[in-house]
Amino acid sequence: MTDKHCNWHANVLVPIHMLHHIYSDSLAHLLTSVLSKSHFTPVFLSSHSSHLTLAFTASVLGLTHIRALDAHLFSTAKNSSSLSSLNHGDVIEIQGAPSSGKTHLLYHLLINCITPSGHHSINLGGWDKAAVVFDMDHSFDIVRFNRLLQGRLTRLMGGSASAIEAIAQRSLEKLRIFRPCSSSQLAVTISHLAEYQSTHLPNEEIGIVAIDSMSAHYWPDRFFAEQIRTAAASPEHPRNVDIPPLQHVLLALESFRRSHGPVILLTNWGLHLVSNSNPILYRQHLHPFPAPFPHSHPPTPHHDVNATIPQENLLRLTCHITLHQDMSRASGAVSKEVSWDMEESAIVGLVRTPNHPTVHKFLLSITGDDILTN
Structure with missing residues (x-):
């Protein structure tokens, strides 16, 4: 691949002065190696809706450390532990307009x-697990992420800079970032994530799988879906042959969710407002994609691939978060152009759970060095 915009590498990202230690492996080499050497057998016992029973998930995950979000999750689901507001296999969509704080909420949860x-005797509140990020729009800022990570550790620990840096380095070694160039590449990479873990993270449990953003390839995927629908209208075209790339992504995610039980975080654009909604909410523009709330469904295509997929194989949302900037409190926009030494932004999050009428609100304050909650 010669496209200068396409990064075929999966990196473990570490602080700037240690960049020469970055682990790098091409996706082509990854897929070849896991297919030839794989010996992984998923340990899956049973699945009921979004709640899993997994043989290897005796360890709890943890809190989001956003008080209102944790309260909502505890109140709307049966939790496996009072120490964790999240269950293994939870699926969370984070939706919002540009510069609404989606990636920064993702940074917070990844930290x-x-x-x-x-x-020692200091409670850091972390999960101590690995995380995998699919950076679809190539906007994951490792310098910013490391600054926020060290900012949190400084707030919680105080103490020497060397101790904070050492913990930050060990934490960053648990992070993997892939940058696929299309939804098809994303689906293939997710489908081999189990083999990748068994080879490169054999002693780590993956706590989070994040995709930022699900909408990154919306327009080429939509064009492909239109081609499928046009071909499907032909009487000579075999039915149920073509599946859109996004459907492959969702099927691969559901398979890995069942076998490994990570929390899945999906950021998504907020394009179309739900009419007359107060508070402001967005319709779902992706298809196929989970849309469990009234008035949020996208128009269903004439050729609906979901109709051909067994229901138990479809990914389902555990909860949905809509983000907005709180302009009454914000002194700057949450964008890559912001000078993080000077600006502070306030973010409002609205949390909903399918089949529950309650909507909870939380606030985030994003500063140059930290993300403050509560």
Whole structure:
């Protein structure tokens, strides 16, 4: 692949002065190696809706450390532990307009995942697990992420810079970032993630799988879907032959969710407002994609691939988060152009769970060095 915009590497990202230690492996080499050497057998016992019973998930995940979000999750689901507001296999969609804070909420949750639970007698509140990020729009800022990670550790620990840096480095070693160039590449990579873990993270449990953003290839995927629908209208075309790339992604995610039980985080654009909604909510523009709330469904195509997929194989949302900037409190926009030494932004999150009428609100304050909650 010669496209300069396409990064075929999966990186373990570490602080700037250690960049020469970055682990790098091409996707082509990854897929070849896992197909030839794979010896992984998923340990899956049973699945009921979004709640799993997995043989290897005796360890709990943890809290989101956003008080209102944790309260909502505890109130709307049967949790496996009072110490964790999240269950293995939860699926969370994070939707919002540009610069609404989606990636920063993702940073916050990823930091929860990869940091240790404590250091000596200090409670850090981390999950001490690995995290995998699919950076679809190539916007994951490792410099920014490391700054936020060290900012949180400094707030919680104080102490020496060397101890904070050492914990940050060990935490970052649990992070993997892939940058597929299309939804098809994304689906293939997810489908081989189990083999990748058995080879490269054999002693780590993957706590989070994140895709930022599900909408990154919306327009080429939509064009492909239109071609499928046009071909399907032909009487000579075999039915149920073509599946859109996004459907392959969702099927691969559901398979890995069942076998490994990570929390799945999906960021998504907010394009079309739900009419007359208060608070402001967005319709789902992706198809096929989970849309469990009234008035959020996209128009169903004439050739609906979901009709041909067994219901138990479809990915389902555990909860949905809609983000907005709180302009009454914000002093800057949450964008890559912001000077993080000067600006502070306030983010409002609205949390909904399918089949539950309650909507909870939470606030985030994003500063140059930290993401503050509650």
